[in-house]
Amino acid sequence: MQKTWWKESVVYQIYPRSFMDSNGDGIGDIQGIISKLDYLKELGIDVIWLSPVYKSPNDDNGYDISDYKDIMDDFGTMADWEEMLAEIHKRGMKLIMDLVVNHSSDEHEWFIESKKSKDNPYRDYYIWREGKDGKEPNNWEATFSGSAWDYDEATDEYYLHLFAKKQPDLNWENPRLRREVYDMMKWWLDKGIDGFRMDVINFISKVDGLPDGELKEGKKYGSGSKYFMNGPKIHDYLQEMHREAISGYDVMTVGEMPGVNPEQAQLYTDENRNEVNMVFQFEHVDLDSGPNGKWDLKPLDLKDLKWSLSRWQKGLEKTGWNSLYWNNHDQPRIVSRFGDDKNYRMESAKMLATLLHMMKGTPYIYQGEEIGMTNVKFDSIEDYRDIELLNMYKEKVEAGVPVEKIMESIYVKGRDNARTPVQWNESENAGFTTGTPWINVNPNYKEINAEQVVKDPNSIFHYYRQLIALRKQNEIIVYGDYDIIVEDHPQIYAFTRTLGEEKLLVVCNFYGETTTFDLPEQLKTLTVDSLLISNYEVEEKEVIEHIELLPYEARVYKLK
Template sequence: METAFRRVEQQTVTRTWWKEAIAYQIYPRSFNDSNGDGIGDLRGIIEKLDYLEDLGIDVIWICPMYKSPNDDNGYDISDYQGIMEEFGTMEDFDALLQAVHARGMKLLLDLVVNHTSDEHPWFVESRQSIDSPKRDWYIWRDGQGGEPPNNWASIFGGSAWELDPETNQYYLHVFSKKQPDLNWENGDVRTAVYDMVNWWLDKGIDGFRVDAISHIKKKPTDTMLPSPDGKKYVTAFSMYSNIDGIHEYLQEMKRKTFANYDIMTVGETNGIEPEAADLWMGADNGAMNMAFHFDHVDIMRQSRLAPLDVVELKRIFDKWQQGLLETGWNALYIENHDMVRAVSLVGDENHYWRESATALGMMYFFMHGTPFIYQGQEIGMKNVPLPSIHDYDDVATKNEYFERIANGMSEIDSMQQVWGTSRDNVRTPIQWDASPHAGFSTVTPWMPVHEEYETLNVEAQAKDAHSILSFYKTMIRLRRAEETFTYGSYRDVLPDHRQAFVYERAFEDKRFLIVTNLTANPATVTLPDVVTGTLVLTNELDPEPIDTETFLLKPFEARLYRL
């Protein structure tokens, strides 16, 4: 019999610190409140750095903490070089940076330069008059017969254009109407952005996660889109995502900023394909080190309406794993601030909570790329359904809710959508312990904590050797100890199996097999050969040995073998 577990020819590897790192994403408003106002802050992050160091984190990525009116939770920036008052001061930030570096960790910031807040001084000046020196810093157009310049829809719902009554022109906003898009065609805009980027890098930060960067180039705004379903505003990704010419801007930004520092850069690159990897994240030509793609997220989100398509999920991961093995680098994740909790979406939070949270973790954590953990993921935090739309904070959630109501959906059906899709599901406070407000704050937090916080929290899991938190700590130690998980080849062993995700990592003389059942039903698995080796990690408390080619996996069972 031809064995599946054979030595694989290795690609050339270039070792660097950001490939070998374990990253952790912090949503500061919900991480830890140090001053008792119900809102997380920078000093609160400092208080929890020992926790992150003990977890095994190398890189911390903090969502925006810049000055902002907070229409989109900080992604609408009014001052790139100021700190939001609720989060602290620049002195607090400097103390955080120093404390992170003292522990041997790195700090990434969010770089949000597709748009600003409408309260940013640049936009305030731009909207003063049609003749403003900064008018062309944003994208302004005349309307057509009392309507917007075209029928492009915003990603957050409704028109992508907002009328400014003072000048009687419309400005473009791919996201919220309080997030006007910068005009990257204007060289002065780019220079101002680069100056700001270098200011932060000179301060000593270790890189950026670059927000919505695939949207900075737009197609001509006189383009109307067909509307086969009769909708007034039409999804317009093809008008402002990965448009020809974008790489001229990206390469210029790299030359004038990123390339001059030893940093880590991660692009949020909706809509790209592996074939474009060289320009986005190639070792020599890439504008950034790595990128977040969304293909697997789309498959996961479809599981709200039907069982998870495990075969398609594996196909997507294989496409990116193989596509970037030689050129580019993957940023690995299953949760972030724009998603819902993975264990609630594609796991089984009611019957197999621990099993599914750990299986999903193992499924992605040992792939080729740099793994990211979103705060609370490491303890299996769940979605938090709130009773009323008025309990929600997210601008996209509210826009979509009321748009569905306007289109005839009932309030209860629209709330069902909110409970399953709102980004606020991952923005509730971290559950640190069983004290009031889950130890996040001494007062009522800005968003409610999950009702199960007294049992589902960090403190309880830290004491349990079989907890989700303990499982993540073990995965992190394994990943750090074995170069195979960083630099090894990747191969999907059973691409057509409808329940099991089984893949092999190989590097030099070492091979590992990752075996996960991603369903709530037992899975019969037949491998091309008998697994011979050592069981290194499993989420089963009493694992049965595998000594045949065909064996049974329990619901959401996960195993890692050294072959």
């Protein structure tokens, strides 16, 4: 396995709308990001992943792009962006941008042209089909609910949108479209960016004929996912993209790939295949979803989490590379989700961080995670902004589901949990803006904010700093093999990392009750060299053969 900078990096995701507002309009912006770069440098971040800042009507918070080579007015100008890139590089950090090329905005000039007539040169930049029996071309459901097709009266055809109506899918079968995408990517790479995070990139190849999806009882629309996830030409497209756009640059690429398994991910991330460096998969963040999807709540079973994370660790051990994350702009806050944000917020946030950062792969931190930000409970649906959440609410209310039950799902799983503004200090609006924020600040900002945690040496922030520093000092954390131990323990998640003669022992109590860890027989021949990190005070002379673990306790030992 080759050693590379992106394997040894820690990435920090910025969701710009909610990060920091510099001009008082209530919306985070690029100058706001520049003002906080020293904070990220202090944390120890190597790479910033910036969610979309491109020109957009903002139907899906910037993931609907109307001009790939311009900046959204809300965020600033291209000159602001260039200044930000220079300031990031000046601090020895790198920048990766979001690449959203499964779909564009319906306000992109390509789509405006495409709609004009069936023989327009841009018609085939998108996926147009005639209706069937006076209905949509097939029964696919869009990700944000409703049909995945929208009718256009002018040309009497439907266009495909796997997401919102204002996000028509691009037609990757068209070589002219692909050339435009690669030229645009090179345009950004020539500006000096350090790579791309590729939005739902495994959706770009659709099965010929676009067959109907499986229809569940009582549902109006079917799931077409097996016809557009990991489609027939996906590897050809990614290899062509690498060859035509990426191969001349020393950059990192991560593909967001819902529905991918470790065997497929091996192909995507095999260094000899030249597709992407790593993938974002969603298996571990779907474990607390019931049979009816993410809004169908069920508690996490630790057994399932061990199985899932371990199969990815082992699956990509020799070939490929893992990305490691708990949070992003689409996921609820991990300390509220798998931790305890009421009684053990600090302890559980640190335990979850330990568990993730001690695994093999590139860790991602989402803004606010490093200070232990939590989910939010807004009183009214009026306070929510997310298109997915609002569509679901409307649909369920119409179906007669009680509002309290719908709100419970939103409190646990809604994407806006991740999108409340970063809590910088205890001044009004958490120091995020001097104006009215585009979405309300979580009311707990006086207890949880960055200014406070930077001052406190025992804070979650400084614990993350320590984890990041350890990764830089210990190659074993980056490249060592992972092996799970005490697999059947109902409360403990423990594993070893091994590189040559070196071995680390990672022990995490996943729950709020004390429990006992007994060292497995195969490790009893080893002794403790040092305690690398722990989230409680630990007696130096403590024997590891038998450890009483406190609620959410985490320890990492170097063995010899």
